[in-house]
Amino acid sequence: MYYVGIDIGSTASKVSVFDDQELIFNIVMPTGWNSVDTSNKIKEELDKNKIDLENAKVVATGYGRISVPYADKTITEITCHGKGAYYLAGKDMMTVVDIGGQDTKIINIENGRVTNFLMNDKCAAGTGRFLELMANTLGVTLEEMSYMALKGEDLNITSMCTVFAESEVISLIGSGAKREDIARGVINSIIGRITTLLNKQGIRGDVYLTGGLCELASFIQLLSEKIDRKVNTSSLARYAGSIGGALLAKNI
Amino acid sequence: MIELPKRFDEYEESRREGFIKIKELKDKGVNIVGTFCTYAPTELIYAAGAVPVSLCSGNQDIIAQAEVDLPENLCPLIKSSYGNAVTERCPFFYFSDLVVGETTCDGKKKMYELLKNIKDVHVMNLPQSQLNEHDFEYWKAELIKLRRVLEEKFNVEITDEKLRESIKTRNRERKILLEFYELGKLNPAPISGFDLNSAAEAVAFRFDREKAYEEIAMRTLELKEKYERELKGKKTNRPRILITGCPTVGVRKKVIDQIEELGADVVGFESCSGPKEMMELVDETMEPIDAIAKKYLNIHCSVMTPNPNRFKVLDEMIDDYQVDGVVEVILQACHTFNIESYNVKNYVANVKNKPYISIETDYSEFDLGQLKTRLNAFIEIL
Incomplete structure (x- = not known):
């Protein structure tokens, strides 16, 4: 029997597959504009990897979870991320920071179960989308922007609104500010937002980062400095949602 | 002569029914008092021989029109109440002889000032606290005032009985x-x-x-x-x-x-x-x-x-x-x-x-x- 977790996020879709023993592989792909198409592509990928859906339990999660017709069950990304992060970190008491494409979540976990959670406001402020757009405006990739930020001096980006922040960055470029400083300002603005959410929700146990930014070392370093705590993560942390989904599929 | 709103014919059926129903009451000479909130002392309104009725709120479709006069960053309940009132979409407001509001929050109390341009609105001042003896005395004075307002408005005596x-x-x-x-x-x-x-x-x-x-x-x-x-x-x-x-x-x-x-x-x-x-x-x-x-x-x-x-x-x-x-x-x-x-x-x-x-x-x-x-x-x- 195979256990499949499919996490269709606003930007990226992730798939994790377990057999009866262990995690056998993960796939990530862009979600694109149509999550039904994406779920079909995922099905093709599963076929290619010889995963027979007749012999599998599938849990779909993420904002596109309703667009997976072959899922046996849908579970919210909050519960899945909690489960996945617990699998990856294995700490009884932890606080997960999940930075997604369209929202940021703080999830408290005790003994593998979600006890409480908080999500950001209903806009792109403080999300991965915000960083992506700002990197675009600066004409660099997300990785490059994050690296540039380490070499820059903090510069205050006052606007939390993604659209306003974009015009603010454009005027900063126009006024001759250094790109490194702007990059630092952009990263600090999102880190400030995440810190507020973390403090509001309360940090309990180890902090663990999941989502698409889990491999941005410079981002992790700056976040860790700001909250004055170690930020744990792993290269698999972007799959926390799909891993959690696959693990929860075992209960079906 | 009690008239229906000017754009009555454009309203959807359920709304038209609402207007007709309450117009029948008005035609019989019943006095209507519109209220916003559970703080409205309905006992006094009934004792004045009038009928209290909750005013319309809760609909999004009227918010844009309310935002012509009110700030966007305001509670939707206030915006919606106001929008329904000024656009003549709420039959209860439209046919109210008097509206009784309470100073529950800043948004409402300032909104009443705007409503006064189109309707007879009586505002009751609610104390900020309920724990002191003078809070009670203050609120009691507001009830006595409402009693007098209702008596004068509807030309009745509100007896203790x-x-x-x-x-x-x-x-x-x-x-x-x-x-x-x-x-x-x-x-x-x-x-x-x-x-x-x-x-x-x-x-x-x-x-x-x-x-x-x-x-x-x-x-x-x-x-x-x-x-x-x-x-x-x-x-x-x-x-x-x-x-x-x-x-x-x-x-x-x-x-x-x-x-x-x-x-x-x-x-x-x-x-x-x-x-x-x-x-x-x-x-x-x-x-x-x-x-x-x-x-x-x-x-x-x-x-x-x-x-x-x-x-x-x-x-x-x-x-x-x-x-x-x-x-x-x-x-x-x-x-x-x-x-x-x-x-x-x-x-x-x-x-x-x-x-x-x-x-x-x-x-x-x-x-x-x-x-x-x-x-x-x-x-x-x-």
């Missing part, structure tokens, strides 16, 4: 509605929270009071029988939810119905639209004005500072309704409920040890997806 009579009738009505709401204490619940809340609120828009309350009493009886017959002793794995916070009008579908669709039962309402106003009756043995003042001042709304009774009621309701989790509904820009939610969260989570989530929303549909994810995840925790 008439007041005593309307106190008795209103108390009877409160008991009927409270008993209906208390069906939620049954486990499993014999009626959905959505239906319970909708039916209970619909009474405020009925003019055939006796019949309306009789129907509620009958329904209570039927549902109790249904419980005894079909449900008693049956176990369900649907978690039981208590709603607290702002009025549910306008968000009933997107919050309450959604929670129930996601697999939980909404069993209790600790909100304006719930049994809050019915829990304490007007004391029938006291001087009428004193008794009315005491009852209304004790309403545990977040506009009171401090607001200890809300926590007492939360304590009782979480136990009596066997609640598994608490969902607080906060309307965008409602500062008093939004700030008080800090204490409510701590109380529910740390004293009552129950999961708590607060939802900040308005009457629009743009946050349906996010709301669904939050509520779904909350139910998964339970």
Whole structure:
């Protein structure tokens, strides 16, 4: 029997597959504009990897979870991320920071179960989308922007609104500010937002980062400095949602 | 001659019906008093021979028109009330001879000033606190003033005898509605929270009071029988939810119905639209004005500072309704409920040890997806 977790996020879709023993592989792909198409592509990928859906339990999660017709069950990304992060970190008491494409979540976990959670406001402020757009405006990739930020001096980006922040960055470029400083300002603005959410929700146990930014070392370093705590993560942390989904599929 | 609004012919059918119904009353010479809130002392209005009626709110489609005059960053309930009033979409406002508002919050009290341009609006000044002797005296003076305003407006005398009579009738009505709401204490619940809340609120828009309350009493009886017959002793794995916070009008579908669709039962309402106003009756043995003042001042709304009774009621309701989790509904820009939610969260989570989530929303549909994810995840925790 195979256990499949499919996490269709606003930007990226992730798939994790377990057999009866262990995690056998993960796939990530862009979600694109149509999550039904994406779920079909995922099905093709599963076929290619010889995963027979007749012999599998599938849990779909993420904002596109309703667009997976072959899922046996849908579970919210909050519960899945909690489960996945617990699998990856294995700490009884932890606080997960999940930075997604369209929202940021703080999830408290005790003994593998979600006890409480908080999500950001209903806009792109403080999300991965915000960083992506700002990197675009600066004409660099997300990785490059994050690296540039380490070499820059903090510069205050006052606007939390993604659209306003974009015009603010454009005027900063126009006024001759250094790109490194702007990059630092952009990263600090999102880190400030995440810190507020973390403090509001309360940090309990180890902090663990999941989502698409889990491999941005410079981002992790700056976040860790700001909250004055170690930020744990792993290269698999972007799959926390799909891993959690696959693990929860075992209960079906 | 009592005229219908100029654009009456363009209204949808249900709205036209609403207008016709209340026009029939007006044609018979009945005086109508529009009210906004549970603080409106209906006993005085009935004793003046007039009929109190709740004014329309909760619809998103009128908000854009309200925002022509009002700021966008204002509670949707105020914007919606105002929009329906000024565009002649609310039959109750349109045919009101007088509107009685209370200074519950800054948004409302300044909105009344604008409404005064088109309607006779009497504003009652509500004290900020309910704990001091002078709060009571202040509120009592406001009731005496309202009594005089109603007497002059409708050219009647509000005798103590008439007041005593309307106190008795209103108390009877409160008991009927409270008993209906208390069906939620049954486990499993014999009626959905959505239906319970909708039916209970619909009474405020009925003019055939006796019949309306009789129907509620009958329904209570039927549902109790249904419980005894079909449900008693049956176990369900649907978690039981208590709603607290702002009025549910306008968000009933997107919050309450959604929670129930996601697999939980909404069993209790600790909100304006719930049994809050019915829990304490007007004391029938006291001087009428004193008794009315005491009852209304004790309403545990977040506009009171401090607001200890809300926590007492939360304590009782979480136990009596066997609640598994608490969902607080906060309307965008409602500062008093939004700030008080800090204490409510701590109380529910740390004293009552129950999961708590607060939802900040308005009457629009743009946050349906996010709301669904939050509520779904909350139910998964339970």
